Amino acid sequence: MQPFAQRLLDWFDRNGRHDLPWQHPRTPYRVWVSEIMLQQTRVETVIPYFERFTASFPDVQSLAAAPVDDVLALWAGLGYYARARNLHRCARTIVEDHNGHFPRERVALEALPGIGRSTAAAIVAQAHDAPEAILDGNAKRVLARHAAVDGWPGSTASQKTLWREAEARTPASRCADYTQAIMDLGALVCTRSRPDCAACPVAVDCGARLQERTAELPHPRPKRERPTRTRWAALLHAPEGIYLEQRPPSGIWGGLYTLPEAEDPEHLEAWVHTHWPRAEALAGDALNHGFSHYQLDLRVQRYRLPAGECGIMDAPGVIWYKPGQSRPAGIPAPIQGLLQSEKDSGHGTNR
DNA sequence: CACTCGTGGGC
DNA sequence: TGCCCAAGAGT
Numbered sequence: 001m002q003p004f005a006q007r008l009l010d011w012f013d014r015n016g017r018h019d020l021p022w023q024h025p026r027t028p029y030r031v032w033v034s035e036i037m038l039q040q041t042r043v044e045t046v047i048p049y050f051e052r053f054t055a056s057f058p059d060v061q062s063l064a065a066a067p068v069d070d071v072l073a074l075w076a077g078l079g080y081y082a083r084a085r086n087l088h089r090c091a092r093t094i095v096e097d098h099n100g101h102f103p104r105e106r107v108a109l110e111a112l113p114g115i116g117r118s119t120a121a122a123i124v125a126q127a128h129d130a131p132e133a134i135l136d137g138n139a140k141r142v143l144a145r146h147a148a149v150d151g152w153p154g155s156t157a158s159q160k161t162l163w164r165e166a167e168a169r170t171p172a173s174r175c176a177d178y179t180q181a182i183m184d185l186g187a188l189v190c191t192r193s194r195p196d197c198a199a200c201p202v203a204v205d206c207g208a209r210l211q212e213r214t215a216e217l218p219h220p221r222p223k224r225e226r227p228t229r230t231r232w233a234a235l236l237h238a239p240e241g242i243y244l245e246q247r248p249p250s251g252i253w254g255g256l257y258t259l260p261e262a263e264d265p266e267h268l269e270a271w272v273h274t275h276w277p278r279a280e281a282l283a284g285d286a287l288n289h290g291f292s293h294y295q296l297d298l299r300v301q302r303y304r305l306p307a308g309e310c311g312i313m314d315a316p317g318v319i320w321y322k323p324g325q326s327r328p329a330g331i332p333a334p335i336q337g338l339l340q341s342e343k344d345s346g347h348g349t350n351r
Numbered sequence: 352c353a354c355t356c357g358t359g360g361g362c
Numbered sequence: 363t364g365c366c367c368a369a370g371a372g373t
């Protein structure tokens with residue numbers, strides 16, 4: 001029987017994905033950008049973002065020279081915004097400390113912000129054909145099945161085993177193709193539900209299949225009790241516009257512009273008076289135009305906007321939208337509803 | 352090690 | 363419909 005890697009490579013030549021945008025041309029910069037975007041994010045979601053991003057920032061120099069707000073603007077909607085902030089920081093480090101060139105060593109890449117072991121390995125493997133093992137979500141699923149690794153793949157013990165399996169199977173040559181191949185196999189054949197074992201080039205010696213456990217491997221994450229969190233957003237609306245604020249650089253939606261978030265809706269009026277005195281004055285005008293003092297909307301995510309598309313900024317992080325012409329597409333008209341709650345669902349439950 | 356960080360799709 | 367998860371990394 002052919003080695004695992006050889007069977008995977010033969011399958012990849014016929015059935016793999018060879019036309020992803022970051023494969024043509026496959027430069028370290030484009031591989032890096034794609035790998036960061038692809039962290040915990042599906043390929044189909046990433047593609048349009050990658051196209052727009054690399055059109056605006058075709059190289060690490062243009063990215064490093066840009067304001068971080070412009071980077072976040074291109075990232076808006078993709079999620080996990082720390083990736084964008086780290087990407088920008090990393091670009092500046094590359095330009096300032098590495099003469100504009102990416103390190104060719106995996107360990108050196110791991111020292112850069114936003115680049116962990118798997119991403120560093122993927123970059124050097126894809127860009128330089130270096131024999132480094134990756135362990136992304138696809139590889140974890142493929143290896144957990146083929147080596148019949150019990151336990152949740154995110155646990156320390158399972159990861160140790162999976163890294164060992166990943167390293168043992170990584171070939172000395174054609175490593176760029178191999179890393180792409182194992183990801184393609186996981187994405188196209190060895191899928192989470194209903195894997196297509198009949199089409200799998202390594203099914204003959206797959207532990208999970210031989211044990212008839214493909215449906216139960218990899219094991220799911222252990223459940224845990226999660227607190228319910230409620231977010232309250234204050235929509236401070238006036239005839240002049242909608243009041244947004246720039247969020248702190250860390251935490252959820254860091255650096256983006258959203259509606260002000262209230263801790264306690266019962267005392268929202270006092271809260272507005274304390275934190276947004278100017279908005280209150282304008283909201284008073286709104287009363288005379290038939291609006292309530294302020295209106296509340298929990299659909300915070302729909303108001304998340306990049307700075308570049310915003311209206312007048314008259315103070316750092318404070319933006320006024322004028323009704324009509326200046327209200328950007330994507331900002332719905334004010335709604336009349338008052339308070340609703342939103343409970344945490346799902347996010348933060350993965351790693 | 353536990354937790355956080357987004358959004359969208361599958362079932 | 364609620365739940366799980368996806369080309370992980372930082373704190």
